[in-house]
Amino acid sequence: MVKSLRKWWPLFLLPTALSFAFGFVIPFVEGLYLSFCRFISISNPKFVGISNYVAALADPQFAHSFWLTALFTIVITVLINVIALAIALCFTRKGLKGSNGFRTVFFMPNLIGGIVLGYIWQILINGVLTIVGQQLLALNTVAGFWGLVILMLWQQVGYMMIIYIAGLQSIPSDYLEAAKVDGATAWQTLWKVKIPNLMPTITICLFLTITNGFKLFDQNLALTGGAPDHSTELLALNIYNTFYARAGAKWMGIGQAKAVIFCILVICISMIQLRATQSKEVQQ
Amino acid sequence: MQREKITNRILTVVFTVLSLAWIYPMVMILVNSFKQNTAITTGTAFNPVTAETSAGIANYISALTKQGFAAAFGYTLVITLTSVALILVCCSMCAWYVVRVNNKFCKALYYLFVFSMVVPFQMLMFTLSSLADSMGLNTPYNICFIYLGFGAGLAVFMFAGFVKTIPLEIEEAATIDGCSPVQTFFHVVLPIMKPTYISVGILETMWVWNDYLLPYLVLDSTKYKTIPILIQYFRGGYGHVELGPMMACIMMTILPIIIVYLLCQRFIISGVVSGAVKG
Numbered sequence: 001m002v003k004s005l006r007k008w009w010p011l012f013l014l015p016t017a018l019s020f021a022f023g024f025v026i027p028f029v030e031g032l033y034l035s036f037c038r039f040i041s042i043s044n045p046k047f048v049g050i051s052n053y054v055a056a057l058a059d060p061q062f063a064h065s066f067w068l069t070a071l072f073t074i075v076i077t078v079l080i081n082v083i084a085l086a087i088a089l090c091f092t093r094k095g096l097k098g099s100n101g102f103r104t105v106f107f108m109p110n111l112i113g114g115i116v117l118g119y120i121w122q123i124l125i126n127g128v129l130t131i132v133g134q135q136l137l138a139l140n141t142v143a144g145f146w147g148l149v150i151l152m153l154w155q156q157v158g159y160m161m162i163i164y165i166a167g168l169q170s171i172p173s174d175y176l177e178a179a180k181v182d183g184a185t186a187w188q189t190l191w192k193v194k195i196p197n198l199m200p201t202i203t204i205c206l207f208l209t210i211t212n213g214f215k216l217f218d219q220n221l222a223l224t225g226g227a228p229d230h231s232t233e234l235l236a237l238n239i240y241n242t243f244y245a246r247a248g249a250k251w252m253g254i255g256q257a258k259a260v261i262f263c264i265l266v267i268c269i270s271m272i273q274l275r276a277t278q279s280k281e282v283q284q
Numbered sequence: 285m286q287r288e289k290i291t292n293r294i295l296t297v298v299f300t301v302l303s304l305a306w307i308y309p310m311v312m313i314l315v316n317s318f319k320q321n322t323a324i325t326t327g328t329a330f331n332p333v334t335a336e337t338s339a340g341i342a343n344y345i346s347a348l349t350k351q352g353f354a355a356a357f358g359y360t361l362v363i364t365l366t367s368v369a370l371i372l373v374c375c376s377m378c379a380w381y382v383v384r385v386n387n388k389f390c391k392a393l394y395y396l397f398v399f400s401m402v403v404p405f406q407m408l409m410f411t412l413s414s415l416a417d418s419m420g421l422n423t424p425y426n427i428c429f430i431y432l433g434f435g436a437g438l439a440v441f442m443f444a445g446f447v448k449t450i451p452l453e454i455e456e457a458a459t460i461d462g463c464s465p466v467q468t469f470f471h472v473v474l475p476i477m478k479p480t481y482i483s484v485g486i487l488e489t490m491w492v493w494n495d496y497l498l499p500y501l502v503l504d505s506t507k508y509k510t511i512p513i514l515i516q517y518f519r520g521g522y523g524h525v526e527l528g529p530m531m532a533c534i535m536m537t538i539l540p541i542i543i544v545y546l547l548c549q550r551f552i553i554s555g556v557v558s559g560a561v562k563g
Contacts, residue, residue, distance in 0.1 A: 023433015
């Protein structure tokens with residue numbers, strides 16, 4: 001069968017491979033090359049070596065965005081996972097009424113796009129800030145940062161909760177019964193039985209939240225847009241603004257160099273993730 | 285036992301309150317979407333609609349007729365349907381071919397697909413939009429080819445993961461019975477892969493429907509606006525912001541999503557779980 005299948009490649013392989021080449025491979029390679037060039041459009045790049053990278057790393061705004069993104073990612077990773085796991089533990093209890101309904105509600109914000117979410121919360125948070133007599137989001141860095149954290153909690157807790165519930169339900173019930181027979185308290189069961197058996201799920205959720213935090217763009221753009229004065233600008237938005245919001249021919253190349261650095265960062269995180277999940281699977 | 289019942293009762297109360305808080309942001313938008321423009325300020329966002337501030341359904345009418353919501357909805361629908369259909373058909377065929385033929389080229393291609401899932405969009409945004417411009421892929425009818433290329437990573441990865449679990453004997457039996465590879469695929473493989481089609485379809489639909497940056501950079505956004513572009517345009521534009529119609533737009537954006545979600549909840553949740561576990 002494989003032999004006769006081989007000659008069918010124009011039908012099976014070509015449409016996807018061709019679109020993939022134009023939608024990913026060519027722009028990727030071109031982007032890599034342009035990060036070493038000075039350009040305003042792709043037709044006339046001028047090779048300038050690594051000076052774009054030097055300028056990108058020397059840009060204080062880029063450094064600020066990097067540390068802000070790192071802090072933001074740590075905060076949301078911890079909060080989302082703790083809250084989602086706690087809710088998942090409650091929902092897998094025996095005899096809790098209505099947990100299906102609650103699950104439906106908590107998951108819902110996930111389906112709404114980042115731009116829409118951002119504006120919903122901008123209106124809400126500005127309303128609250130007015131009531132407590134604080135400055136609005138456009139002038140308030142602290143509120144902007146925590147507003148983004150709350151928005152992400154609202155969007156992602158439901159998603160991670162669903163994955164944790166699936167993980168908890170796959171723990172064999174004899175483990176839990178054995179713990180009960182041995183007289184383990186609920187607290188002991190959680191730490192000695194449930195969480196060790198949940199490690200693969202926890203790894204998945206941790207890395208999903210980390211990459212989501214690192215790549216965040218839409219919500220950032222819609223909620224604060226980086227205001228005030230780029231102080232709430234995460235990495236992805238910083239790259240975007242370097243490309244499209246700064247005057248001068250040199251910024252395009254610097255933006256592309258920043259994008260390459262960003263890409264390498266995300267790839268590194270994913271490599272660590274791959275390692276972590278694989279080593280966990282071996283243990284099982 | 286008694287203690288457990290009490291805990292459960294307390295938890296039910298806690299989660300009921302929490303659920304209401306979870307829905308509140310959407311309810312607030314709904315309430316505000318019936319207010320007059322001038323009645324929506326940061327100070328009055330939490331007030332209910334009164335007789336003086338009520339605008340009836342005027343905001344909705346304005347959003348549909350003046351603000352171009354109907355067109356944006358249409359474009360988003362066309363883009364999402366064509367892109368997801370194309371991704372499902374082409375990527376499942378590609379994944380089957382890649383797994384079954386499995387020569388050097390296929391292996392390299394497969395690793396490239398996996399690699400593409402990791403790469404952030406910012407890396408390609410400038411070159412991809414320039415390329416799309418020069419190739420005439422910048423209309424709502426052609427953008428689906430870009431989505432096929434950019435969405436292929438996840439789709440091929442998930443389909444290939446499933447194809448590997450299908451025993452080769454089934455397909456060989458079909459071949460012996462005289463099926464050509466094309467017939468084998470459509471009559472034997474495709475029906476077996478149905479659950480994966482649903483998962484991939486849901487994940488890609490959620491992505492394309494809500495995507496902002498790709499269509500914003502690729503499409504000529506003075507002519508074609510998708511829903512996220514339209515909503516961003518409301519706030520990003522200079523001058524007076526039409527808050528009432530904007531609220532109506534947000535409401536009309538999230539209502540269809542919520543309805544579809546409530547109807548197909550089980551598929552959506554299981555699709556998302558299987559996508560997460562494999563991704």
